[in-house]
Amino acid sequence: MTRVGFVGAGRMGAPMVRRLVESGHDVRALGRTDGGRQAVSALGAQAVAGLHDIARDADVLIVCVFTDEQVAQVCAPGVLAAMSPGAALVIHTTGSPRTAQTIAAHSPGIDVLDAPVSGGPHNVADGAITLFVGGPDDAVSRVRPVLAAYGDPILHVGPLGAGQAVKLTNNALFAAQIGLLSEAISLGERLGVSEANLLEAVTHGSGSSKVAGFVAAGGSLDAFVERTGEFIGKDVEVVRKIAAELGETLGLLDDAIDAGNQP
Known part of the structure; x- marks a missing residue:
């Protein structure tokens, strides 16, 4: 069982969270409001109000927000510093390859993967969303069983930034x-x-x-x-x-x- 932190349980993220839970992972998802926390709980995950608390115990932290700017806000230095050495950060948001590369450069000890998706919420719900993954071979191999909860095919297309x-x-x-x-x-x-x-x-x-x-x-x-x-x-x-x-x-x-x- 992998401890997964999840940020962005919205249109695309909600079915990802559900499938992660159904696959037996220990999932904590961000819910900043009462309504957001209720929605997360309905998916079977533990609702957490703070980013640092999401990151602190996660083996894998998954970010599925809308823009590069939101990725940068979520992946602030203080948040990443709360992650354990050897943990992995997976960015599903489509954006600039440089965003993931910059985050990795300021996050020693954390494996950063860019893994934008192709498809819609129905593909996630079916466990058949396409993932274009960039990052080190060993990190991709380690995170692949988590991503397989909703990703198929999972295409490792090159080093960090190649997915974007x-x-x-x-x-x-x-x-x-x-x-x-x-x-x-x-x-x-x-x-x-x-x-x-x-x-x-x-x-x-x-x-x-x-x-x-x-x-x-x-x-x-x-x-x-x-x-x-x-x-x-x-x-x-x-x-x-x-x-x-x-x-x-x-x-x-x-x-x-x-x-x-x-x-």
Whole structure:
């Protein structure tokens, strides 16, 4: 049984906590308010109000918040100093590779892994969320049994920061495919084919993709973008910023992404 501390038991984190509990781990999850603590308790975990108390006894501390800035707040020096030497910090939040690298540089004795996810809460609930993991081989091997409570596949893609690099590239490609699909729908309509009929047909043709399947299942591109735009937009902003800092661009991916953002 592994002692797991969990921060961010929200839309994605709540089913992770439930599966960790069901897998037999000793789980403490952060609940800052009475409502938050009640929600954590309902998942079967022990609700704890303080970050230091979450970190202090954790073999593995998992962070699943929304932004890089929130990761930095959670992983403040005082919080990490409360962790036991040899413990592991797992960051599921999608953000800059440099965030995890900076945290690791200021946290000697703690194994830091970046492990952004691909999928939604239903994939977590099924134990089938994809994890792109960056970090040392031995640390990934040690933490893998914990992540396996909800992650499958768990893809070790390289050293610390590589998980974020893969996730950001994946989401840039995802956003670009939305843009390409938008252009395809526009072409189909100009040729006299409705969006619904085109989506149904394309999912059976060589032009199909996961994005086309998702959009078709949701009924329209607008409906799909409304549901996912906030999350994809955040990730695209991060990858564009990182590329700019490195003097790079997204190339053709940028053009396709912009096509999906046209009015």
